[in-house]
Structures are given as structure tokens and as C-alpha cells.
Amino acid sequence: MLLKRLYESDRGGMILLAAxxxxxxxxxxxxxxxxxxxxxxxxxxxxxLLGKYLCFALLALALDLIWGYCGILSLGHGAFFAxxxxxxxxxxxxxxGERGVYGHPVLPDFMVFLNWQELPWYWHGFDMFWFAVLMVxxxxxxxxxxxxxxxxxxxVTGVYLSIITxxxxxxxxxxxxxxxxxxxxxxGLTDFKDILGFSLQADGTRVxxxxxxxxxxxLAYLACRFIVNSRLGRVVVAIRDAEDxxxxxxxxxxxxxxxxxxxxxxxxxxxxxxxxxxVGIINPSEFSPLNxxxxxxxxxxxGRGTLYGAALGAIxxxxxxxxxxxALPELWLFALGALFVLVTIFLPRGLVGLVQGRxxxxxxxxxxxxxxxxxxxxxxxxxA
Amino acid sequence: xxTLDRLREHLRRDRVFDFMLxxxxxxxxxxxxxxxxxxxxxxxxxxxxxxxLNELTLYIDDGELRCIIGPNGAGxxxxxxxxxxxxxxxxxxxxFGQRIDLLxxxxxxxxxxxxxxxxxxxxxxxxxxxxxxLELSLAGPKGVWHTLxxxxxxxQRERIDEVLEIIGLTAQRHRPAGVLSHGQKQWLEIGxxxxxxxxxxxxxxxVAGMTAQETERTAELLTSLAGRHSVVxxxxxxxxxxxxxxxxxVLHEGRVLAEGSMDEVQNDPRVIEVYLGE
Numbered sequence: 097m098l099l100k101r102l103y104e105s106d107r108g109g110m111i112l113l114a115a116x117x118x119x120x121x122x123x124x125x126x127x128x129x130x131x132x133x134x135x136x137x138x139x140x141x142x143x144x145l146l147g148k149y150l151c152f153a154l155l156a157l158a159l160d161l162i163w164g165y166c167g168i169l170s171l172g173h174g175a176f177f178a179x180x181x182x183x184x185x186x187x188x189x190x191x192x193g194e195r196g197v198y199g200h201p202v203l204p205d206f207m208v209f210l211n212w213q214e215l216p217w218y219w220h221g222f223d224m225f226w227f228a229v230l231m232v233x234x235x236x237x238x239x240x241x242x243x244x245x246x247x248x249x250x251x252v253t254g255v256y257l258s259i260i261t262x263x264x265x266x267x268x269x270x271x272x273x274x275x276x277x278x279x280x281x282x283x284g285l286t287d288f289k290d291i292l293g294f295s296l297q298a299d300g301t302r303v304x305x306x307x308x309x310x311x312x313x314x315l316a317y318l319a320c321r322f323i324v325n326s327r328l329g330r331v332v333v334a335i336r337d338a339e340d341x342x343x344x345x346x347x348x349x350x351x352x353x354x355x356x357x358x359x360x361x362x363x364x365x366x367x368x369x370x371x372x373x374x375v376g377i378i379n380p381s382e383f384s385p386l387n388x389x390x391x392x393x394x395x396x397x398x399g400r401g402t403l404y405g406a407a408l409g410a411i412x413x414x415x416x417x418x419x420x421x422x423a424l425p426e427l428w429l430f431a432l433g434a435l436f437v438l439v440t441i442f443l444p445r446g447l448v449g450l451v452q453g454r455x456x457x458x459x460x461x462x463x464x465x466x467x468x469x470x471x472x473x474x475x476x477x478x479x480a
Numbered sequence: 481x482x483t484l485d486r487l488r489e490h491l492r493r494d495r496v497f498d499f500m501l502x503x504x505x506x507x508x509x510x511x512x513x514x515x516x517x518x519x520x521x522x523x524x525x526x527x528x529x530x531x532x533l534n535e536l537t538l539y540i541d542d543g544e545l546r547c548i549i550g551p552n553g554a555g556x557x558x559x560x561x562x563x564x565x566x567x568x569x570x571x572x573x574x575x576f577g578q579r580i581d582l583l584x585x586x587x588x589x590x591x592x593x594x595x596x597x598x599x600x601x602x603x604x605x606x607x608x609x610x611x612x613x614l615e616l617s618l619a620g621p622k623g624v625w626h627t628l629x630x631x632x633x634x635x636q637r638e639r640i641d642e643v644l645e646i647i648g649l650t651a652q653r654h655r656p657a658g659v660l661s662h663g664q665k666q667w668l669e670i671g672x673x674x675x676x677x678x679x680x681x682x683x684x685x686x687v688a689g690m691t692a693q694e695t696e697r698t699a700e701l702l703t704s705l706a707g708r709h710s711v712v713x714x715x716x717x718x719x720x721x722x723x724x725x726x727x728x729x730v731l732h733e734g735r736v737l738a739e740g741s742m743d744e745v746q747n748d749p750r751v752i753e754v755y756l757g758e
Contacts, residue, residue: 328627330612334605341603344564346591346676347622355624 108404108448109321113314119146120310124303140299144374145418147306149411151371154313156394156410157403158363161320163392164401165329166356167336169254171388172261173364175268176236178382180365182272183235185285185378186219187228188296192289205287206280216278225292232369233362240361241354248350248357253339262385269383284379291373302374309370313407316363320403323359332356393436399446409446485570510594510679511578512542517680517710518563523572525558525734532558533569534734540680545706547721548714550731551754556714557600559731560682564597565590576680592622596673600684602665604672606658610649613657613668614640617675639675647671647701663694670701674709681711687720699724730754 123146126138155177162168189204198208202215221227243264247257275281294301323329334342335349343349372378381387391410398409413432420428443450490497510517518540525533533555540546550556561567562574565587574582582590591597605613618636632640644650647667652660657668666686673681686702687695695717703724705711715721721728721742728745730737738748745751 323628326628327615327630328624330605330608330616331627333607334616337605337607338603341599341605342616343587344591344597344599345617345622345672346588346619347627348588348624351624 105325106321106404108402109317112317112404112407116150116310116314120307123306127299127303140302143299143302143306147302147309147374148371149414150306150309150313151367151374152391152394152410152414153407154309154316154367154370155364155391156398156406157313157316157320158360158367159391160395160398160400160403160406161323161363162356162360163395164403164406165324165336166332166353168353168357169258169392170261170357170360171258171385171392172263172265173360173391174385174388175261175265175383176240176361176364177368177371177387178265178268178272178378178380179236179239180232180368181372181378181382182279182285182368183222183228183231183365184369184372185288186222186231186279187225188288188291188373189285190219190223191291192287195289196287204280204285206275206283207278210275212278219278229369232365236361236365236368237358240358244354244357248353251350262388265383265388266385269380269385272380272383280379282380284377284381285372286377286379288373288376296373296376305370305374309374312366312370316366317403317407320363323356324403328352390432393432395446397435397439397446399443399448402446402448405446405448408448412447510576510580514578515539515541517542517544517577518712519573519575520559520563521573521575523559523562523569523574525555525562525567525569531734533562533572536572536731536735538729538736540710540712542679543707543710545703545711545724545726546713547725547728548712548731549716549718549721549728550737553733554731555734556731557684558734560597560684560712560714563590563682564595591676594677594679595682596676596678596680597682598666598669598673598684598686600688602662602669604657604660604665604668606656608657609654610644610657610660610668611640611653614643614671614675617672619675619677643671643674646674646704648697663690663698666690666694666698667701670705674705678709681705681709683711683713685715686713687715687717695720696723 123138123143126136127140127143130137155173158176159170159173162170192204194201196205196208198205200208203212207215222231243261247260252260271277272279272284273282279285288296290296291301291305294304296302324332331342331347331352334345335347335352339349368378368382390413394410394413395406396409397413398407399405413435416431416435417428420431439446445452516539518538520536520538523533523536524531532553536555536559538559548556548559558567562569563582565582565585568583576582576590576593576595580593582595585593605616608616615632615636618639620636641650644653647670649660649664649668649671652664657665660668670681670683670686683702687698690698699720702711702713713721713724725742727740728742729739730745730748730751732754737754738745738751740748
């Protein structure tokens with residue numbers, strides 16, 4: 097009953113979830129159960145690549161929630177992604193222990209190299225997985241809270257907000273480049289060995305990480321769907337369409353924006369945390385403004401304001417990127433730019449809009465009782 | 481100069497500091513024992529030296545339908561901005577009922593406290609259906625957490641149906657507000673105000689751009705609302721004002737020029753002078 101209603105109200109989302117479920121069953125099977133000699137075998141490299149796409153899809157979902165539904169165009173969402181990634185990276189660094197090049201029991205290699213004598217205070221606790229997970233959620237969330245509180249309270253909107261989010265991620269990139277920050281500077285954090293005791297090189301761990309990404313994406317999708325289908329979701333869209341009106345109706349617009357922004361940042365942080373163990377490195381280039389802009393392009397191409405469109409866009413564009421950068425490396429940026437321009441001009445609602453054809457944009461079914469059997473009221477005429 | 485004024489304001493001996501005052505609580509039993517529901521006294525607002533409101537003093541009675549007219553730049557919209565908390569006056573006081581000082585409240589608090597405002601340009605939530613527009617405007621808790629889990633109660637549905645009936649949009653309830661005609665949007669916006677169960681409705685140019693027929697219906701709608709709500713209408717259209725107004729206030733250069741019935745006002749030589757050619 098519930099599933100049926102959900103299917104009818106959100107076909108695209110259901111397809112996305114079904115595809116995720118299918119991938120979660122097929123990909124591990126093809127990788128672990130099918131022998132390597134078989135043509136059906138899926139290499140571990142591909143599994144990791146797919147896992148990476150899912151992390152990007154999660155990140156795109158986070159951006160779509162605030163951009164598509166609330167009209168907040170964040171050009172710095174890569175910052176939250178990277179912060180989540182760094183938190184996970186710090187845990188992975190601490191797991192290396194004595195196996196580092198310098199063999200120091202506590203200090204990561206780069207600190208030994210810099211002649212540091214002891215662990216900086218903010219590195220404490222990261223040897224525990226639960227603490228790292230807490231930080232993955234807390235650090236991006238807290239930054240988003242402080243940033244959002246200041247920005248929304250001052251009623252910074254539109255392009256000005258986009259610019260300061262861009263400045264935020266740029267500033268963080270410059271900061272993380274510095275060796276004195278204690279995050280490995282230019283090189284970032286890498287050379288990870290294992291996670292929760294499982295070797296990161298093992299096929300089983302890779303598959304596990306892929307599954308974790310798929311499950312997280314599905315859960316995040318359902319959470320976002322729940323939010324946009326609730327009255328909160330309708331308030332948020334109202335803020336996007338007529339902010340002043342929403343305020344005079346009696347909603348504290350700043351709070352709605354703030355909490356949505358924080359939630360979105362947390363999702364981005366989680367995406368980063370799942371991304372880092374799969375690619376095996378996190379460095380300050382993840383903060384680069386270009387990454388955040390690319391993220392916006394994924395969402396625009398997929399179709400914003402649909403959630404599943406953003407996920408689809410992220411996966412497709414990144415697949416194309418993998419293909420192009422291998423086949424025609426010099427053409428990729430042109431292709432991306434052309435794609436963005438074409439989509440903006442011809443498909444304002446993205447690829448999802450193309451599939452939906454001329455149908456109305458995705459919207460929840462009427463909350464009201466069935467429209468049938470309505471009193472055929474006289475056409476207008478108030479106060480009659 | 482401005483800092484000096486602020487300092488003076490702080491050092492006034494006839495009142496305590498703001499933070500010592502008891503927290504404002506809107507109660508359903510708004511204190512209107514002395515008649516007026518809204519008191520504006522000596523309100524001055526200046527923008528770069530230009531006085532949009534100049535020592536404006538105005539009282540609105542409980543349940544009254546009041547029309548406010550005046551030439552362009554007379555301060556009509558600024559007055560509404562002051563009442564709804566959008567603009568803070570340089571001096572003067574604004575009270576809702578006997579005890580609620582509106583100058584100490586934010587826009588949201590004022591809206592929640594029972595003053596609804598309709599903008600000059602109809603602003604409804606275009607992507608939402610008519611029904612959802614009214615749902616969002618429901619009176620009641622409007623916190624982030626509450627709205628995440630909010631469900632409509634039967635009583636609330638009934639209330640929405642009732643308002644749909646009043647504004648005559650029952651047949652359009654499932655259509656997106658964006659496709660409504662200009663007049664219907666205006667009515668929807670009035671309906672959204674009604675959902676908040678306001679004590680005072682501020683309506684800015686409700687019939688601008690309406691056809692004659694729509695204007696007539698709007699007039700009926702507004703007159704039917706008076707009594708249960710106090711309604712303040714700002715309007716340019718003299719014909720419209722004549723059909724609905726019992727009492728008219730003429731604003732000019734940020735102050736009240738004349739007040740009375742439409743006939744009295746129209747025969748006032750000062751008003752004639754301002755509205756030369758009218």
C-alpha cells in the first residue's frame with residue numbers, strides 16, 4: 097500500500113532505488129563469485145569506480161536538496177564533501193600505525209617528516225572509528241551551521257550567496273595547502289592501509305565500501321524524499337518562489353534555510369567520507385572551487401528539483417568523464433562545457449525533464465481527499 | 481547624529497530599558513477595550529532626509545473597514561511596512577491593541593500575532609496548488625521540526641474548505657496557483673491571510689489590474705470580512721473606495737490630511753487641492 101503510493105508519486109525515485117538494489121546484488125556477485133577468467137567478471141577497479149560514482153550521486157543529491165528545492169545555489173558544496181573526507185582520512189591515517197615509512201607508532205609520516213614531536217590536539221580521538229564518524233557528521237554540519245547562520249541572518253541571497261560559498265571553499269583550500277595546518281599540506285592524506293581492520297586492498301573490502309555507498313545513497317534519498325514531501329518541503333519550495341510572502345505568512349525563513357543547509361552539508365560530508373577510502377587519497381584539491389562548480393553541472397544536467405535526477409546526472413557525467421579522459425583527454429572540458437550550455441538552453445529541466453516529456457514537473461500528489469465528487473462550485477465569486 | 485539620537489533614546493527617563501520589559505505575548509483576547517485595535521502615534525520615517533511619514537497619527541477601530549487613499553508618495557505603503565515590521569520608524573509608537581508594542585517584534589512575530597498583509601503585487605506560491613497555498617498559511621506552530629511531521633487535522637481541512645468557499649476558488653483547489661488569473665490570485669492571497677485568522681488585515685491595492693466584475697466581487701469579499709476582522713485597504717481606485725468605504729483617511733506627504741465619510745472627504749477643500757482634477 098505504502099510502496100504503491102510511493103511508486104505512483106515518485107516513479108523516478110523508485111527506479112533509482114530499484115537500480116541501486118539491483119547493483120547491490122549484481123556487482124558483488126560478478127566481482128566475488130564469478131572467476132576472473134570469465135568474461136562476466138567485474139574487476140575490482142570497476143567496483144571501486146562505481147562506488148565512487150555513488151558517492152558523487154550522494155553529493156549531487158545533497159546539492160539538489162538546497163538548490164533545486166530551496167533555491168540556494170551553493171558553489172562551495174565541495175568543501176563539506178572534502179571536510180567529511182578529511183575526517184575519514186584522519187581515521188585511516190591513524191590506522192596505519194607503525195606500518196608507515198618512518199615507522200612511528202603514533203605520528204603519521206608527514207608529521208615525522210616535518211619534525212613534529214607530538215600529535216596536534218585535533219588529531220586525538222581519530223584512532224577510534226566512532227569518533228571519526230561523529231566528526232564526519234559534525235564538522236561539515238557545524239561549519240554549515242555557522243556559515244549559514246551568518247549568511248541567512250544577514251539575508252544574503254542569490255548570486256551573492258553563491259560567491260561567498262565559493263570564497264569559503266577557496267579559503268579552505270588555501271588553508272589546507274599549508275603544512276602548518278597539520279593535514280598533510282599539499283599531499284594530503286594517503287597511503288591508507290585498512291579500515292576497521294579490513295585491508296583496503298582486499299576485494300571484499302572494496303565490495304563492502306561499494307555496498308555501504310549504495311545503502312547510504314538509498315537512505316539519503318529516502319530521507320530527502322521524506323523532507324520534500326512533508327509540509328516542510330512545501331515551505332522550502334515556497335521560500336524559493338516567494339521568500340517575502342513566506343515570511344509574512346509567519347515562517348522563520350532563516351531557520352528553514354539554515355537547517356536544510358546543515359542537513360545538506362552533513363550528507364555531503366558523508367559522501368566525502370565514503371569516497372576517501374575508495375579512492376585512497378584526500379588532498380586540498382578536493383576543496384577547489386572547480387569541483388563545486390562541476391557538481392552544480394551534474395545536478396543541472398540530471399535535472400534539478402527531482403532528487404533522482406541529480407543522482408542520475410552525477411553518475412552519467414562522471415561515467416562520461418571516465419570515458420572521455422581516457423579516450424580523448426584534451427576534449428573532456430570542452431565536452432563538459434558544451435553539455436552544460438546545451439542542457440541549459442534546450443533542456444532546462446535536465447535529462448529527467450526530457451524523459452518526463454511535457455508532463456508537469458514532479459510534484460507530490462494532492463494532500464487533500466480525492467478531487468472526484470467535488471462540488472462543482474460556481475466559477476469564482478467570493479463573498480457570495 | 482543618528483547615534484546621538486539613539487543615545488538619547490536610551491537615556492529617556494520616562495521609560496525603562498527595553499530588555500527590562502516583560503516579553504510580549506499575543507493573546508487571543510487582544511485588549512481593545514478602548515475601541516481601537518491599532519494605534520499609530522507620531523510615526524516618522526525618513527529615507528535620506530525625505531520624510532515618507534511625518535508625525536503620522538492614526539487609529540483603526542476593532543472590526544472596522546478603513547480605506548486609506550492619497551496621491552503617490554503619500555506614505556501609504558511605508559505605513560504598512562511600519563505596521564508589519566518591515567521598516568522601523570525613526571520615532572513614534574505603534575501599538576496593536578492596548579499593550580503590544582509592534583516596534584519590538586520581528587516581521588514573523590507580527591504575522592503570527594495576527595496582522596496579515598497583502599502585497600501590492602499578488603504574491604502567491606505559484607508552484608503550489610491553491611489548496612497547498614492555504615495549507616501553508618494555516619495558523620498554528622510554524623517551526624522547522626513541526627512542519628516536518630505536520631499532518632492536516634479534520635478541523636484544519638474544514639477550515640481550508642471554508643476559506644476556499646469564501647474566496648470562491650473551491651473549483652480551482654487542485655490547480656497550481658501560477659495558472660490562476662490575476663483576480664483569482666488576489667483572492668487567493670486574501671484567503672491566505674484569512675487562514676492565519678488575523679485580527680487585522682492590511683490590503684494593499686487589491687483591485688489594481690482587475691476587471692470591473694472582479695472589482696465588484698472583491699468589494700463584496702472585503703465588506704463581508706469587516707466585523708470579524710479589522711480591514712485596512714490602501715487603494716487608488718476612487719470608485720472602488722466609494723463602494724466599500726464607511727470611513728476614509730486621506731494621507732498626504734506622510735500625514736493625515738482628512739478623515740471621515742467619503743462624502744465629507746470629497747468635499748474637503750484641502751483634499752480637492754491635493755487631488756486637483758480628480
